[in-house]
Amino acid sequence: MVDVRNVLFVMCDQLRRDHLSCFGGRVHTPNLDALATRGVRFEHAYVQSGVCGPSRMSFYTGRYVSSHGATWNRVPLSAAELTLGDYLRGAGRVATLAGKTHVLPDAEALARFGIEIESERGALLREGGFAVVDRYDGHTPPGPQSGYANYLRSHGYRSDDPWSDYVIAMEDRGTIVSGWQLRNVHLPARVREEHSETAYMTDRALDWIGAQGDRPWVLHLSYVKPHWPYVAPAPWHALYRGADVGPVLRGMQDGTAEEHPVVRAYREHDECRSFAREEVARHVRPAYMGLVAQIDRNVGRILKALEKSGRMRDTLIVFTSDHGDFLGDRGLGEKELFYDEIIRVPLLVYDPSTKADATRGCADSRLVEAIDLVPTFLDALGIATPFHRVEGRSLLPLIRGGGIEPWRDAAFCELDYGFRRARRSLGRGVRECRAWMVTTSRWKYVHWNGMRPQLFDLEADPREACDLGADSRHDGARAEMHDRLLDWLSNLNRRTTIADAEAERRTDAHRSHGIHIGIW
Amino acid sequence: MVDVRNVLFVMCDQLRRDHLSCFGGRVHTPNLDALATRGVRFEHAYVQSGVCGPSRMSFYTGRYVSSHGATWNRVPLSAAELTLGDYLRGAGRVATLAGKTHVLPDAEALARFGIEIESERGALLREGGFAVVDRYDGHTPPGPQSGYANYLRSHGYRSDDPWSDYVIAMEDRGTIVSGWQLRNVHLPARVREEHSETAYMTDRALDWIGAQGDRPWVLHLSYVKPHWPYVAPAPWHALYRGADVGPVLRGMQDGTAEEHPVVRAYREHDECRSFAREEVARHVRPAYMGLVAQIDRNVGRILKALEKSGRMRDTLIVFTSDHGDFLGDRGLGEKELFYDEIIRVPLLVYDPSTKADATRGCADSRLVEAIDLVPTFLDALGIATPFHRVEGRSLLPLIRGGGIEPWRDAAFCELDYGFRRARRSLGRGVRECRAWMVTTSRWKYVHWNGMRPQLFDLEADPREACDLGADSRHDGARAEMHDRLLDWLSNLNRRTTIADAEAERRTDAHRSHGIHIGIW
Numbered sequence A, B: 001m002v003d004v005r006n007v008l009f010v011m012c013d014q015l016r017r018d019h020l021s022c023f024g025g026r027v028h029t030p031n032l033d034a035l036a037t038r039g040v041r042f043e044h045a046y047v048q049s050g051v052c053g054p055s056r057m058s059f060y061t062g063r064y065v066s067s068h069g070a071t072w073n074r075v076p077l078s079a080a081e082l083t084l085g086d087y088l089r090g091a092g093r094v095a096t097l098a099g100k101t102h103v104l105p106d107a108e109a110l111a112r113f114g115i116e117i118e119s120e121r122g123a124l125l126r127e128g129g130f131a132v133v134d135r136y137d138g139h140t141p142p143g144p145q146s147g148y149a150n151y152l153r154s155h156g157y158r159s160d161d162p163w164s165d166y167v168i169a170m171e172d173r174g175t176i177v178s179g180w181q182l183r184n185v186h187l188p189a190r191v192r193e194e195h196s197e198t199a200y201m202t203d204r205a206l207d208w209i210g211a212q213g214d215r216p217w218v219l220h221l222s223y224v225k226p227h228w229p230y231v232a233p234a235p236w237h238a239l240y241r242g243a244d245v246g247p248v249l250r251g252m253q254d255g256t257a258e259e260h261p262v263v264r265a266y267r268e269h270d271e272c273r274s275f276a277r278e279e280v281a282r283h284v285r286p287a288y289m290g291l292v293a294q295i296d297r298n299v300g301r302i303l304k305a306l307e308k309s310g311r312m313r314d315t316l317i318v319f320t321s322d323h324g325d326f327l328g329d330r331g332l333g334e335k336e337l338f339y340d341e342i343i344r345v346p347l348l349v350y351d352p353s354t355k356a357d358a359t360r361g362c363a364d365s366r367l368v369e370a371i372d373l374v375p376t377f378l379d380a381l382g383i384a385t386p387f388h389r390v391e392g393r394s395l396l397p398l399i400r401g402g403g404i405e406p407w408r409d410a411a412f413c414e415l416d417y418g419f420r421r422a423r424r425s426l427g428r429g430v431r432e433c434r435a436w437m438v439t440t441s442r443w444k445y446v447h448w449n450g451m452r453p454q455l456f457d458l459e460a461d462p463r464e465a466c467d468l469g470a471d472s473r474h475d476g477a478r479a480e481m482h483d484r485l486l487d488w489l490s491n492l493n494r495r496t497t498i499a500d501a502e503a504e505r506r507t508d509a510h511r512s513h514g515i516h517i518g519i520w
Helices: A030-038 A052-061 A084-089 A107-113 A120-126 A148-154 A162-167 A197-212 A261-266 A270-275 A278-309 A354-359 A370-380 A396-400 A421-425 A472-490 A500-506 B030-038 B052-061 B084-089 B107-113 B120-126 B148-154 B162-167 B197-212 B261-266 B270-275 B278-309 B354-359 B370-380 B396-400 B421-425 B472-490 B500-506
Strands: A006-013 A040-046 A096-099 A131-135 A169-172 A175-178 A218-226 A315-321 A347-350 A362-369 A411-416 A434-439 A443-448 A454-457 B006-013 B040-046 B095-099 B131-135 B169-172 B175-178 B218-226 B315-321 B347-350 B362-369 B411-416 B434-439 B443-448 B454-457
Touching: A006 A052, A006 A278, A006 A370, A030 A278, A030 A315, A030 A347, A040 A411, A052 A084, A052 A370, A084 A218, A084 A370, A096 A197, A107 A120, A131 A197, A148 A162, A148 A197, A162 A169, A197 A218, A197 A278, A218 A278, A261 A421, A270 A278, A278 A315, A315 A370, A354 A396, A362 A370, A362 A396, A362 A411, A370 A396, A434 A472, A443 A472, A454 A472, A472 B472, B006 B052, B006 B278, B006 B370, B030 B278, B030 B315, B030 B347, B040 B411, B052 B084, B052 B370, B084 B095, B084 B218, B084 B370, B095 B197, B107 B120, B131 B197, B148 B162, B148 B197, B162 B169, B197 B218, B197 B278, B218 B278, B261 B421, B270 B278, B278 B315, B315 B370, B354 B396, B362 B370, B362 B396, B362 B411, B370 B396, B434 B472, B443 B472, B454 B472
Parallel strands: A006 A218, A006 A315, A040 A362, A096 A131, A096 A218, B006 B218, B006 B315, B040 B362, B095 B131, B095 B218
Antiparallel strands: A040 A347, A169 A175, A315 A347, A411 A434, A434 A443, A443 A454, B040 B347, B169 B175, B315 B347, B411 B434, B434 B443, B443 B454
């Protein structure tokens, strides 16, 4: 029996788990809290990379970064990679997009295969397999796949570039200033709340869902907020101004250990220089928190519409984020690296099936990963997952209970900082900047190309303040985690061009093809 | 200055290094010996897999098996993989094929991209980027890409399937018998020497080279012999009958250690059951040796023609094999696994450049790999190697001397036995049967998925008779080799969709695109 007809996959950009009230955070998120009450809250959900592009490619392909190969932002997704949209299409379904994906097409392959980017096939490769309602990746003016710029102009925001002039701009005593500058984020955006990025994309989703009527659907609603520029429209810009924005965590607390060279190099980036000043963090956080509250309000609009149309009865809903934001913690800004602020994301799953009734409102502390969503969606829709490609596992057995095979006891994450200034300051080549993390419930271990590892004892030091990577008392833990990394890397899915069932059929089958090896 | 205009890349199938007289073997190979005298003989050349398909895909892509993904025979080469032919084409050159490649097209990708297999693009993907003079993969009747069947019929071998009826058939006291049966390989093939597989493909190569005149060319001449069926035409079938075929090595010599479970499972395969009988090994080896001698003779025909036409002055010549053959050593038959009989192959490189004069006739004992040939060919032809994809290194600095960066001190090889009967007898799934080998000049270490490792001390035990994989006295060596495997696996080329120079250009470049991260 398949209870689920529709999937709503909501993603935020740069949303920190610990900011939502349902995850114990300071931002009041009543709509997400209500969703958590009706679904399962995953307390240890890890993304496969702490930066947008590679993290999203893992969400969309169900594969680790070392498998899909798009190791950083704007690295094209190989044409050989299949995505959620491709898997759905194979079963006669369509994955639709409203919002951001960060997919860049594999132009070299398109040229080699003679596929025009504007053709139907080319468009699918350009959009990562999604059918596009409105694609808008954020943090630059909306492109031709988005109607946002025209929408803004039609609502009176007169400009060739209404995004730069209104959406991320503010007025400061009569002067127009830019939200790119952190000093300005206490001011409201020049765009009204109902025309802001979050509201606009919510409208597109609501219109599209409404237009589907009773036809089954899969929608990826992908907000570009609370990602920088940290510009919130009124009244959200002011909601948390002056409120308690929490402590700003310091960096290393073990005076004896030397900070890891890559972390040190990141501190020289512009965003870390700014956020290392506690007053900057305290100035920015209220704007960020307001953007989060605004997202909650807009998700509430969607949930209300689904309730009204009866779609809560047959729609699987996932709410998550591609990674977090340091917001000044550890004296760092932005994202990347492997701390929980960045790679441990919020994940809520609402499953309408009566089989999920027993877990409603529960927290699940097992280690789950971004790559688990593709197999979860396919499982919910009754579509077989091709596990010779997909490396995640369906979460439905966790949500619906019943006989579960042993669940994973480690999660993995990767980084390629070859595109960052840190590479140059460390004097490394573009292919010498990779890192691989494995975390268990006890240890978090990072293997850095050409440098010492990092190690954190998550039980004794849950805030990861003390890097034990060079501590001789922990040789055993490092060796164990090192072994886990080798097992994981060696067993990534390489043989992607034939399915497991075909491999099974071909096993020991040469005689049936008239080939007789070594018979006397 | 580029001295090399042409490349002749000769490969044999299943040719054991230690059988050629230039590598100390018992088969007299005067033509190859002469080539060795004029070029460099690589004493420690390793293939990336001990089975045809994955080994060849590494030769053609310049990438390890875990990177190209074609882990066993008849696993299609992903459409995202580029080959020697693709790299040459990017520089206006063509790689031409006469013989075997074992490439299978990525039909799923072709369908997804709307590429007809018979189109120009489809044909290139089907042929692994080669332009085909005659493609013939051996051990089954020649297919439509080969003219061999018609050639045989035009020379009087009347049959719908002249390959089965003549090329691999013999007459035994008036009865036609099959070369599939090892018992028959002392008999001559029913095909005449000049119409045999090796002679036919040599003719195709000679004709084609002759037709090029003064135009530069790249030819992959790829013999299907001495691979089974071990059927040699007269007089080669008899040349070594009754001769000394060498000792037949026993298996494990350390009575205390238990044989590795995968090796034990391989012993149950048909070919190992046959070759475990020493009389079978001694019966087959003379036929195999005759086939090797015949290849030497035919390579001699090519070399003579190149000499005559002046092409020895501007042609880089490589002679190698895709892997070896146990021929009864260790009580094993056929190939796979990681012993030197299989994965350490003959490799001769003749470089016409005067810069190579100092090394003519030399043996080089550095560790080289099959993946080094693509960058060697490109280097010789003055074409830049895209090292964000290619994982090998040009051999020219070894041959021509001069400033060499430190050379590698380890070589790597892989196995996927998921398609073999051994998988079933060990009760494993199709994705649980992989193994990874690393060898240095001292240690050979094999990491098996879910099983104990193998370890051989190549200094104390060059014949790899004593498996130290479970010997507690060697924990240190195992740990060191384990680390090497992790370093290797983690640093394989994953980011293949943009070149290193582009990554270099994009480093820290967001500000130039109007993106201002974290500025106050």
